[in-house]
Amino acid sequence: MRVRRLDPGIPLPTRVHPGDAGVDLCSTIDLELPAGRRQLVGTGIAIALPVGTVGLIHPRSGLAARAGLSIVNTPGTIDAGYRGEIKVCLINLDPTETIHISRGDRIAQLLVQRVELPGFVEVDELDDTSRGTGGYGSSGGHAILGDPQVG
Numbered sequence: 001m002r003v004r005r006l007d008p009g010i011p012l013p014t015r016v017h018p019g020d021a022g023v024d025l026c027s028t029i030d031l032e033l034p035a036g037r038r039q040l041v042g043t044g045i046a047i048a049l050p051v052g053t054v055g056l057i058h059p060r061s062g063l064a065a066r067a068g069l070s071i072v073n074t075p076g077t078i079d080a081g082y083r084g085e086i087k088v089c090l091i092n093l094d095p096t097e098t099i100h101i102s103r104g105d106r107i108a109q110l111l112v113q114r115v116e117l118p119g120f121v122e123v124d125e126l127d128d129t130s131r132g133t134g135g136y137g138s139s140g141g142h143a144i145l146g147d148p149q150v151g
């Protein structure tokens with residue numbers, strides 16, 4: 001995969017272990033992210049994905065579990081033709097604590113996947129299926145909102 005470093009001080013995307021699906025991306029900035037706030041953060045890299053693939057930007061589970069750091073539009077979509085800097089819209093989901101990020105910290109991970117590129121043909125009817133138009137919990141088994149002891 002061809003990759004450009006737009007910020008020479010930032011390491012290339014790294015696959016920490018051979019076979020890892022995600023390659024980690026780093027922040028180009030120091031950042032204080034208060035509880036509930038979001039910010040678009042540069043990663044200092046640009047890539048040339050092959051047509052027929054997509055880059056998906058996922059959060060890192062450790063930061064999510066330890067600090068509540070996530071990504072607003074997870075997974076972010078990197079189109080094959082995109083040549084700009086990959087950016088990450090970080091959000092602090094912790095209810096009270098500020099998250100401190102330093103330049104060079106690994107803040108997200110990039111996955112590259114094959115993707116279908118179908119054309120769309122308008123029709124009057126779609127074929128019947130067992131699910132039909134049922135969705136949004138139609139099969140049951142949802143969690144109950146509120147306190148189950150009350151009422």
Ligand SMILES: O=c1ccn([C@H]2C[C@H](O)[C@@H](COP(=O)(O)OP(=O)(O)OP(=O)(O)O)O2)c(=O)[nH]1
Pocket residue numbers: 057073075076077078079080082085086087088089
């Ligand atoms: O987390 C992300 C998501 C997107 N992008 C870049 C690459 C992607 O190819 C482009 C457009 O993304 P998307 O299609 O999700 O955003 P949009 O709001 O639809 O913008 P556009 O009108 O440019 O497609 O922005 C990122 O750098 N990081």
Ligand SMILES: [Mg+2]
Pocket residue numbers: none
């Ligand atoms: Mg778009």
